[in-house]
Amino acid sequence: MGQRYRITETASGASFFCEEGQSVLQAMESQHLGCVKVGCRGGGCGLCRVQVHSGRYECGRMSIRHINAQARELGQALACRLLPHSDLAIEFLGLADSQEPAPAPVSPVMTQQQRQEVSK
Amino acid sequence: MKKGVLRPGHVQLRVLDMTRALEHYVDLLGLIEMDRDDKGRVYLKGWTETDKFSVVLREADEPGLDFMAFKVIDDATLGRLTEDLVAFGCAVESIPAGELKDCGRRIRFQAPSGHRFELYAEKKVTGKWGLAEVNPEAWPRGLKGMRATRMDHALLYGDELPATLRLFTEVLGFSLAEQVLDPEGNRIAQFLTLSMKAHDVAFIHHPEKGKLHHVSFFLDTWDDVLRAADLISMTNTSIDIGPTRHGLTHGKTIYFFDPSGNRNEVFCGGDYHYPDQPTVTWTTDQLGKAIFYHDRQLNERFLTALT
Ligand code: FES
Numbered sequence: 001m002g003q004r005y006r007i008t009e010t011a012s013g014a015s016f017f018c019e020e021g022q023s024v025l026q027a028m029e030s031q032h033l034g035c036v037k038v039g040c041r042g043g044g045c046g047l048c049r050v051q052v053h054s055g056r057y058e059c060g061r062m063s064i065r066h067i068n069a070q071a072r073e074l075g076q077a078l079a080c081r082l083l084p085h086s087d088l089a090i091e092f093l094g095l096a097d098s099q100e101p102a103p104a105p106v107s108p109v110m111t112q113q114q115r116q117e118v119s120k
Numbered sequence: 121m122k123k124g125v126l127r128p129g130h131v132q133l134r135v136l137d138m139t140r141a142l143e144h145y146v147d148l149l150g151l152i153e154m155d156r157d158d159k160g161r162v163y164l165k166g167w168t169e170t171d172k173f174s175v176v177l178r179e180a181d182e183p184g185l186d187f188m189a190f191k192v193i194d195d196a197t198l199g200r201l202t203e204d205l206v207a208f209g210c211a212v213e214s215i216p217a218g219e220l221k222d223c224g225r226r227i228r229f230q231a232p233s234g235h236r237f238e239l240y241a242e243k244k245v246t247g248k249w250g251l252a253e254v255n256p257e258a259w260p261r262g263l264k265g266m267r268a269t270r271m272d273h274a275l276l277y278g279d280e281l282p283a284t285l286r287l288f289t290e291v292l293g294f295s296l297a298e299q300v301l302d303p304e305g306n307r308i309a310q311f312l313t314l315s316m317k318a319h320d321v322a323f324i325h326h327p328e329k330g331k332l333h334h335v336s337f338f339l340d341t342w343d344d345v346l347r348a349a350d351l352i353s354m355t356n357t358s359i360d361i362g363p364t365r366h367g368l369t370h371g372k373t374i375y376f377f378d379p380s381g382n383r384n385e386v387f388c389g390g391d392y393h394y395p396d397q398p399t400v401t402w403t404t405d406q407l408g409k410a411i412f413y414h415d416r417q418l419n420e421r422f423l424t425a426l427t
Pocket residue numbers: 037038039040041042043044045046047048049078079080081381
């Protein structure tokens with residue numbers, strides 16, 4: 001077995017073990033705890049957002065809507081994408097109001113004139 | 121079909137990691153990879169679909185739905201609907217033929233719910249995958265995973281449901297097949313169809329605009345839904361709920377998530393709807409049963425985990 005780390009959720013005081021390579025949310029679920037909300041488990045929905053207070057970690061891909069560069073800088077993460085490299089102290093935050101505006105248009109937007117021409 | 125809008129044509133989904141998305145949509149759901157383009161998008165479809173693609177995946181730093189498109193009967197209809205949409209008050213954007221490979225010109229507009237929709241008239245017909253055009257066999261060999269047959273519908277969360285309903289019924293010719301009403305008579309859910317299906321697109325009221333709840337794929341039988349559930353366990357895929365039955369539409373279903381957190385459904389069965397039939401109504405005091413017919417309880421994740 002690889003390294004195991006102790007994860008402590010400070011708001012509830014709950015703690016559990018997480019193995020190297022396992023996400024914090026996955027470890028929490030496998031130990032039947034509910035101190036962090038579980039949504040998509042894929043870094044998309046933002047329900048599992050936490051503040052990391054201490055410890056070393058890396059993150060898998062996370063939706064920029066829920067964790068933007070500034071939030072990442074402040075130590076926020078999505079627990080389903082949070083891979084510890086040491087013991088961690090985390091605090092559950094949950095879904096925030098959107099941090100990013102809606103994504104950029106998916107194809108070039110036409111000018112009014114082009115638009116009129118095409119719709120003719 | 122009253123206004124010449126035929127059926128759901130495609131969805132473009134944003135995923136965080138294309139490699140993992142393809143393991144999910146191709147190896148697990150069993151969609152067929154049909155093409156890729158120079159923007160890195162990947163084009164997929166269910167094996168029974170005759171047009172070239174119905175799901176387009178795009179890698180982005182936020183998952184969710186770029187747009188859902190409906191096919192219309194011909195180019196003249198597309199022109200007429202453009203005018204009708206403008207008259208309704210929609211800003212209509214034109215997208216030239218070929219922007220999606222082998223798809224004709226598209227028009228794009230935003231519904232009051234905040235979702236982007238498209239209409240198009242032409243897409244390359246490649247036929248059912250793996251079957252001869254004449255004297256086709258029952259099914260092709262070599263299908264993967266859940267063997268999803270087609271992209272069926274999407275459930276979208278957003279606000280301004282009354283205006284969205286007017287747009288879909290009055291301009292686009294959808295019928296309101298099923299609905300959920302609160303005690304004041306406000307419609308908090310609307311299931312809309314172009315065909316005999318219980319829904320081609322559905323909306324549930326939510327304060328934030330433009331959110332995706334799920335994209336759904338059709339399976340033939342309850343055994344196929346159970347087998348899909350087995351595959352979800354075998355692959356350790358993130359499950360939401362099921363297998364179970366809905367009260368709304370009475371479909372037999374299972375929900376799970378793609379690796380970027382977009383919710384998927386595979387389902388079979390359910391109600392049919394003809395345009396002359398009355399709308400099926402559920403009330404909010406029975407909402408748990410309306411959504412999950414057996415549990416009769418809503419779970420928070422179903423209401424809040426969105427992309
Ligand atoms: S559970 Fe959805 S982002 Fe973590």
